[in-house]
Amino acid sequence: MRVHAIVGVLATGIFVCAAAGAQEVTPDVQQAAARLAATTCSTCHGTDGRNTSPAFPNLAAQTAPYLEAQLQAFRDQTRADPDAQAYMWGMAAQLSDPMIKAIAAHYSAKGAAAGVPGDAKLMARGKLIFQQGVVEQGIPPCATCHGDQAQGNGAFPRLAGQHAPYLLKQMLVIQNALRAAPVMHGVIKQLSRDQMLAVASYLASIGASARQNGR
Numbered sequence: 001m002r003v004h005a006i007v008g009v010l011a012t013g014i015f016v017c018a019a020a021g022a023q024e025v026t027p028d029v030q031q032a033a034a035r036l037a038a039t040t041c042s043t044c045h046g047t048d049g050r051n052t053s054p055a056f057p058n059l060a061a062q063t064a065p066y067l068e069a070q071l072q073a074f075r076d077q078t079r080a081d082p083d084a085q086a087y088m089w090g091m092a093a094q095l096s097d098p099m100i101k102a103i104a105a106h107y108s109a110k111g112a113a114a115g116v117p118g119d120a121k122l123m124a125r126g127k128l129i130f131q132q133g134v135v136e137q138g139i140p141p142c143a144t145c146h147g148d149q150a151q152g153n154g155a156f157p158r159l160a161g162q163h164a165p166y167l168l169k170q171m172l173v174i175q176n177a178l179r180a181a182p183v184m185h186g187v188i189k190q191l192s193r194d195q196m197l198a199v200a201s202y203l204a205s206i207g208a209s210a211r212q213n214g215r
Helices: 003-010 014-020 027-045 064-076 082-092 097-108 120-132 164-175 182-188 193-209
Strands: none
Touching: 027 097, 064 082, 064 097, 120 193, 164 182, 164 193
C-alpha cells in the first residue's frame, strides 16, 4: 500500500484515534492497535505479521524495542530509505507513542514464521559467516548482536525466518548508506553481494525453530 492510498486509511479514524490517545498503553489503545494490525498492516505484512511476499518483512515475533524504534523513525521521517518513504512515512505519520508501543507488543507476541530452506551450500556458507564472521575481512559474527539463533536481542532485530530477498535488499541499502544504521554499516561494508546472499539464505531457513524474542 503506497502513500497515495493513505487518505482512505485515515478515513477509518484509526490513526486519528491513536494520535489522540493518552500517553500510556491503555486497553483501548491495545484494542486499536490490534484492529490496525488486522485491517491495515495485514495488507502488506500478512495475518499476524506473517506474509508470503518477499517485498515486505515478517513482523511476527520481532523484538518490541526494534519495532518501536522503526515505527518512530518512520513517523519522524528519520529512516529515509526509498521503501520507508514510499510505504511507511505516511502510514506512521499519525501514530502516537502509546500506539507504537501497542503495535510493537502486538507483533512481538505473535508466533514466528516458518523457515524456508534454500540451497544447501549457500546456507552452509551463510551459517559460517553468521556464526563466525569473516576474520580476514574484519567482519565479526552476526550472532554477537542478533543472537545465536538470529532470534533478536532488544534493539537488534530478529532475522530468523525473514524473507531472503528482503534481507538482501536491506543489507545492500545499509551498505550503500541509504538507510541510517551506523553499527550495521560498519559491519557489512566489506561484505560482497554473494556473501550477503548466503547469510540471507541461511537466516530465511531458520524460522520458528529459533527462540522467540530470545525466550
